[in-house]
Amino acid sequence: MKVTKFGGSSLANAFQIQKVCDIVLSDDSRRIMVVSAPGKRTKDDTKVTDLLIAVAEARLSGRDYSKELSAVLARYIEIADELNIQKVIPSIEEKLIRICKADFKDNVTYTDSVKAMGEDCCAQLVAYHLNAAGHPAKYCDPWEYGLFLEHDAAGKAVILDESYDNLSRLKEETDTINVFPGFYGYSKNKEIITFSRGGSDITGSILAAAVDAEVYENWTDVDNVFAVNPNIVKNPFPITEITYDEMRELSYAGFTVLHEEAIYPVFSHSIPLNIKNTNNPSAKGTWIVAKRTHFDSLVTGIAGESGFATVTVNKYLMNHQVGFLASLLGIFADEGIAIDHIPSGIDTVTIVLRKKYFTKEKEDVIVRRIEAELGAKCSVEHDLAIVMIVGQAMANSVGIMARAASALSNAGINLRIVNQGASEISMMFGLSESYCSYAVRVLYKELFRY
Numbered sequence: 071m072k073v074t075k076f077g078g079s080s081l082a083n084a085f086q087i088q089k090v091c092d093i094v095l096s097d098d099s100r101r102i103m104v105v106s107a108p109g110k111r112t113k114d115d116t117k118v119t120d121l122l123i124a125v126a127e128a129r130l131s132g133r134d135y136s137k138e139l140s141a142v143l144a145r146y147i148e149i150a151d152e153l154n155i156q157k158v159i160p161s162i163e164e165k166l167i168r169i170c171k172a173d174f175k176d177n178v179t180y181t182d183s184v185k186a187m188g189e190d191c192c193a194q195l196v197a198y199h200l201n202a203a204g205h206p207a208k209y210c211d212p213w214e215y216g217l218f219l220e221h222d223a224a225g226k227a228v229i230l231d232e233s234y235d236n237l238s239r240l241k242e243e244t245d246t247i248n249v250f251p252g253f254y255g256y257s258k259n260k261e262i263i264t265f266s267r268g269g270s271d272i273t274g275s276i277l278a279a280a281v282d283a284e285v286y287e288n289w290t291d292v293d294n295v296f297a298v299n300p301n302i303v304k305n306p307f308p309i310t311e312i313t314y315d316e317m318r319e320l321s322y323a324g325f326t327v328l329h330e331e332a333i334y335p336v337f338s339h340s341i342p343l344n345i346k347n348t349n350n351p352s353a354k355g356t357w358i359v360a361k362r363t364h365f366d367s368l369v370t371g372i373a374g375e376s377g378f379a380t381v382t383v384n385k386y387l388m389n390h391q392v393g394f395l396a397s398l399l400g401i402f403a404d405e406g407i408a409i410d411h412i413p414s415g416i417d418t419v420t421i422v423l424r425k426k427y428f429t430k431e432k433e434d435v436i437v438r439r440i441e442a443e444l445g446a447k448c449s450v451e452h453d454l455a456i457v458m459i460v461g462q463a464m465a466n467s468v469g470i471m472a473r474a475a476s477a478l479s480n481a482g483i484n485l486r487i488v489n490q491g492a493s494e495i496s497m498m499f500g501l502s503e504s505y506c507s508y509a510v511r512v513l514y515k516e517l518f519r520y
């Protein structure tokens with residue numbers, strides 16, 4: 071059994087939805103489809119999820135949200151008209167309106183429930199279309215199938231383990247195409263919880279793991295994952311094969327083809343993941359696997375991402391003070407802040423974290439506590455980018471760090487942090503945000519001899 075997940079650009083209009091259905095119907099083992107919400111039809115269009123966020127924002131600020139809601143509905147009406155399945159609209163409309171005007175407990179829960187409707191309505195529509203064309207299909211309600219989520223300490227949606235068992239029943243349901251909405255699940259109290267943006271990738275991975283799929287196909291709008299962001303370097307080297315670990319490192323630092331959290335479920339069940347192009351189904355795509363069968367290049371990919379802050383803590387004789395680091399990290403844990411890296415010296419330690427979680431209020435509390443409780447000096451900077459060079463073939467090869475560092479130094483880029491894990495599959499550079507894309511270009515030129 072194959073699990074197929076289709077992204078928003080693959081479902082943006084009737085023409086794309088027809089392609090998606092043709093892809094599924096062309097292979098009998100494609101029994102589970104996970105759908106995103108319809109994405110952009112043109113460059114300047116708005117994704118349905120963003121339209122829904124606008125609905126939620128309007129309602130939460132006490133404004134009339136009917137204009138925003140009509141914009142959402144118009145997207146589904148347009149698709150239904152073109153597919154000649156207008157009869158699906160009343161049930162989509164009823165659910166959408168019901169969710170949008172429901173009473174709510176708090177802003178986050180309400181926004182999640184509205185945001186999830188993009189995927190939900192899309193799954194209803196696709197299942198209806200398949201049935202109307204004579205192919206047995208059904209919409210799968212994540213509540214009925216037991217896709218249970220909860221929020222972790224940092225507020226992130228995480229799966230409850232029992233969900234895998236619950237969802238495994240889809241394995242037996244092979245007489246229909248099962249159309250599952252991506253991006254969301256339910257709390258045990260039946261409240262909708264969404265993953266972070268792009269989270270339908272995670273749903274697909276969870277379902278693939280639950281049914282022990284032979285492959286998880288993630289259909290998008292590019293032929294391959296590329297060795298570097300094509301918006302930074304023109305026509306970059308395509309990646310035909312990559313390990314879960316390599317992909318995880320690259321997604322961490324900004325590869326957006328696949329959600330960072332989508333790797334773990336398939337990785338933990340050793341299910342290969344194939345990224346494919348809805349607009350060019352015969353292309354082989356990129357295979358994400360446990361073990362590489364071949365290497366096309368020494369370096370697999372280079373990624374760069376802005377949006378990091380550093381908290382540098384300084385205390386004379388820090389290395390002699392037993393428990394100093396534990397107390398320092400305890401402060402971040404108390405404030406619910408995840409830490410990305412901890413480069414350290416003898417009397418200093420730097421905590422690298424994501425700015426989006428490090429609000430001004432959190433920063434003030436943390437700095438105050440470090441100074442008061444640890445008697446240390448503390449300085450915060452907000453302009454760090456992280457650039458990663460990733461490649462399994464780099465292990466045991468001599469001189470890559472030297473080449474990378476001298477290329478960056480010749481380009482006049484100052485390195486603030488340098489880190490190479492003992493596994494040697496990646497190297498990380500911390501540098502000023504304003505140099506992020508430039509650094510990626512410089513490294514690509516050097517390491518891919520471009």
Ligand code: ASP
Nearest residue numbers: 106107119267268269270
């Ligand atoms: N529709 C959601 C988003 O735009 C989730 C997804 O497409 O995976 O982020």
